[in-house]
Amino acid sequence: MTMITTRYYKVADHVFGIQTAVEDFALMRNYEPFCWDKDTALFILTIEDGERIDYTEELRQEEEGQEIFCGKTADGKSVFEFRWQYETAGWLVCPDDYHEGLLVMTGKYRKLAIDNALMVLYALATAPHDTVLFHAAVVSHKEKAYMFLGKSGTGKSTHARLWLKYIEGTALVNDDNPVVRIQHDGATVYGSPWSGKTPCYRNVCYPLGGIVLLSQAPYNKIRRLKGIEAYASLVPSISGKRWDQHVADGLHQTENALAMTTPVFHLECLPDEEAAKVCQEAVES
Numbered sequence: 362m363t364m365i366t367t368r369y370y371k372v373a374d375h376v377f378g379i380q381t382a383v384e385d386f387a388l389m390r391n392y393e394p395f396c397w398d399k400d401t402a403l404f405i406l407t408i409e410d411g412e413r414i415d416y417t418e419e420l421r422q423e424e425e426g427q428e429i430f431c432g433k434t435a436d437g438k439s440v441f442e443f444r445w446q447y448e449t450a451g452w453l454v455c456p457d458d459y460h461e462g463l464l465v466m467t468g469k470y471r472k473l474a475i476d477n478a479l480m481v482l483y484a485l486a487t488a489p490h491d492t493v494l495f496h497a498a499v500v501s502h503k504e505k506a507y508m509f510l511g512k513s514g515t516g517k518s519t520h521a522r523l524w525l526k527y528i529e530g531t532a533l534v535n536d537d538n539p540v541v542r543i544q545h546d547g548a549t550v551y552g553s554p555w556s557g558k559t560p561c562y563r564n565v566c567y568p569l570g571g572i573v574l575l576s577q578a579p580y581n582k583i584r585r586l587k588g589i590e591a592y593a594s595l596v597p598s599i600s601g602k603r604w605d606q607h608v609a610d611g612l613h614q615t616e617n618a619l620a621m622t623t624p625v626f627h628l629e630c631l632p633d634e635e636a637a638k639v640c641q642e643a644v645e646s
Contacts, residue, residue, distance in 0.1 A: 363488060367405070371397040373540040373551040373566070374486050379479070381408035388472045404460050405588040411465040414452040416440040420604070429477065431602070432480045439602075440478060443470075443477045452476035457542045457605070459485040464644060478536065480555050484600040488611035491543040491618070494600040499534040499550055500524045505570030506534055506550045506643050508541075515575050516632055518559060523637035536561050538600075543618045563608040569646035571624045578629035579637045590636045591625035592616060 367380040372395050379389075385408060416432040423429075430442040434454065441453040448467075451474030455462035463598055464478040484494040498521040507524075509517045524531045534550065537557025541550050552563035574586070574594045601612045615626045619625075626643055630636035 367399075369397045369402060370395040370554070371400075372483065372553050373487070373492060373542050374548075375483070375490065375492065376400045376402045377479075377483065377486070378402040378405040379408065380405060383452045385471070385475065388475065391476075391556070391560070391562040393551075394562050395554055403490075404462065404482055406462045406464060406482055408464045408475065408478075409468065410468060413449075414440055414442075414454055414465055416442075416452075422485055427477075429471075439551065439605075441478070441481050443474050443576075445470045445473055452624070453478040453481060454553050455482060455485075457607070476555060479498070479602065485605075485608055487540075488601055488608045488615075490611070491615050492554070493541050493612060493615050495539050495541060496537065496598045496600065497539055498536050499539045499552075500531050501534050501565075501567050502528060502641070504567065505645075506567035507570055507640075508539065508550060508572045509575055510572060511575035512597075515577060516630075517575060518557075519632050520573075520575055520628075520630070520636065520640070521526075523632065523634065526639055527634045527637045533559070533561050534563060534565060534567065541615075541619065543622075543624050545613055548619055548623050559622075559631065569623050571626060572619070572624045573628050573640055573644065576629050577631075578628070579631065581628075581630045581633070581639045583628045583630075583639055585643075586625045586627055588620070592620040594625055595626065616627055 364383045367378050369378045416434050418430045418432040428444040432440045443450045450470035451466040453464050462482045466474050496516040500521050509520050511517050535552045536559035538555035540553050548569040550569045551566040594614050603609045
């Protein structure tokens with residue numbers, strides 16, 4: 362008989378629970394640094410095996426062989442279908458307040474389904490709480506963190522590695538999915554259980570010292586972005602269901618606060634030592 366249990370985790374001071382078979386937690390070592398005692402949870406994800414969930418598709422996105430289909434069930438619940446290499450791994454079904462979710466899995470790509478469901482549910486549930494989940498790489502240096510944004514393939518991880526190699530005292534905070542919260546004293550960036558191809562699951566946080574949008578160029582040049590230009594540079598890197606007004610309002614509030622309070626830069630760069638040094642000088646000046 363399968364034993365079902367619930368475990369709790371805290372990421373960026375938001376507590377959530379996962380209810381599933383004990384065996385599934387063996388796939389979730391990346392969550393262990395974030396373990397937390399039972400507490401009032403922002404959301405609970407229940408995981409079970411089952412059959413296809415019927416829904417009407419509203420939107421889809423694809424990146425590096427992974428697809429997410431978004432839609433609604435006949436009774437109005439949100440559905441997110443996760444596919445890898447054209448095979449479905451599972452369906453996340455949740456009400457519009459995103460305080461609970463049911464992940465129905467096919468048995469294929471089990472860890473992918475769990476991680477994706479938790480990232481989606483976390484991003485949606487925390488959006489009204491001055492919190493955003495970024496697609497970015499983050500390093501720390503001298504008690505502050507610096508976040509690197511850009512399209513897939515731009516070189517976010519590469520630039521982070523350049524800091525690690527050439528700027529003494531640098532540490533990697535997260536390589537793919539850090540969390541940022543706006544608090545009374547400014548923006549704070551947190552490590553998370555989600556870190557892409559580089560396993561970096563650190564339960565740490567730092568004041569966010571700067572955000573750098575990267576683009577490839579045959580030279581190294583950096584400039585400060587302000588106002589609408591700074592705001593627009595953040596939006597593509599933030600996860601969220603923007604066609605949901607409640608979620609969109611929360612994201613906009615956080616994005617606006619970030620653009621106004623955190624230095625934002627655009628770095629046109631090569632993948633070399635000079636790029637890291639040019640960036641460091643600008644963000645730490």
